[in-house]
Amino acid sequence: MSRAQWINNIRACDRVRHKGDAIMQSSQRADMHIAVLAGGMSAEREISFSSGKNAVNALKQAGFGSVEMLDPADDGFIDAMRAGSFDVAFIALHGTGGEDGMIQHLMEYLGIPYTGSDAVSSVCGADKELSKVLYERAGIPIAAxxxxxxxxxxxxxxxxxxxxxxxxxxxxxxxxxxxxxxxxxxxxxxxxxxxxxxxxxxxxxxxCLEGTEITVGVFGDEDLQALPIVEICTPDTVDFYDLSVKYIVSDDIHRIPARLPEDVYARAQELACRAHRALGCSGFSRSDFIVTADGPVILETNTIPGMTDTSLFPDEVLHAGMEFSDVCARLVEMAIERHERR
Known part of the structure; x- marks a missing residue:
């Protein structure tokens, strides 16, 4: 990435921060009650708890007065949501029950604003077969x-x-x-x-596509921006970027910014934003690509990117010059804005 691109990214991030600060002052945050939803019943339950804990810490750091983590798999979860007078549900659920639209439908039924994509967009992102149809319609290269x-x-x-x-x-x-x-x-x-x-x-x-694996985070709604790209460097000891290496913290595995020619770098960021819009995502997303000899080919889009200590989205945020706590706060603000527009 060129120096000019880095400067433009940081300026865009500053605009997002300033916009968020203007929407919600610290006194307003102090009066808010946030439910961070984590755990659930999917195979990614433990990963979700890690994301949830980081989100709780970030929201407290951002000045929200009451932040409570709830597990949708617990008995009495719906009653707790009804009785909790929560201003916003911060969704940190991954996989089934989180990214497939189920929890979003429930929050809409309960009338509680929630972070991230809506139920329909979540379904589109979770179903990789459907995603590929939408990508192709949007002119995004896909794997055969x-x-x-x-x-x-x-x-x-x-x-x-x-x-x-x-x-x-x-x-x-x-x-x-x-x-x-x-x-x-x-x-x-x-x-x-x-x-x-x-x-x-x-x-x-x-x-199986040959090339460089990358992932591109996207943040915002109307002011959508692509974050710095992470290059995935899979060790020679494994066939692909699997669970054995996915949650290892190492600059040898995750390189940011990715080592790509400027035109390819910009193309990947543009395609990530296009994928975000093609699925109808809101707030944030993270799209994975293989950069082949013919350019980036999309693999999938995560509508609720991981937020663990080793997840890629928080790393991209930091390299873009933002604080993770500011991004979490802005996600809460965007949730309220979208709820008010419904």
Whole structure:
């Protein structure tokens, strides 16, 4: 990234901070009651708790007077939300029950403003098959692939011939690399699909793209901006960026800003913003790409990026010159603005 691009990013971040400060003063924050929703019932439950704890600390640092973490998997959760007089629900749930629109529908039913994308956009982002349709309509390059539904018979040889080469098999509705397998032989495909179907009712089988893996955070609503890009450097000891390395803190694995030519860097940021809009996201998102010889190809968009100590979105925020607490506060403000517009 050029020096001019860095300066423009920081100026954009300053505008976001100043806009947020003008909307909600510290005295207003002190009177607010925020429910941070974390945990849930997905395979990403423990990751969600880590995100939730960081969000609680950030919101307290930002000056919100009462911040309480609640687990939707607990008995009495709905009664607690009804009785809590919460001004905003800060959603830090990942996977099923968090990013699939369920909790967003519930918050809308209860009339509680909530952070991030709405229920419909969450469904679009969680369903990777649907996402690919929307990406393609928006002119965003996608990987070639097929969808396999539970109970469907698959001709492994035909799939390998159609997709030509090594394949990635993953749940069509899930995140954090659960149930993802790299397949290099046709006789491995059935087992990989079975693993993916442990986490979803359908599996995606996609061409394994060669290139540099990157992730691009996006922040804002009307004033949408792409954050500095993270380059994923997968160790030689693993086949791909899986759970064994995903939550390791190391500059050898996560390089920011990504080492890309300026035009490719700008293209990836533009595509991340386009993906955010194509899915109808709000507040923030993070899109993953493989940078091939022909340019960036999108893999997926996370509508609720991880916020753990080793997650990529908070790192991007810091490298953009913002404080994570300011970003969390702005997400709360945007939630209120969107609720008032409904």
């Amino acid at each position: 692939g097929v969808t396999v539904h539970r109970g469907e018979q698959v001709d492994a040889e035909a799939v390998f011939e159609q997709l030509d080469g090594a394949l990635f098999v993953k749940p069509a509705i899930n995140g954090s690399s659960y149930g993802v397998t790299k397949v290099t032989k046709s006789d491995e495909l059935a087992g990989a699909i079975a693993r993916a179907l442990e986490y979803s009712d359908k599996a995606l089988v996609e061409t």
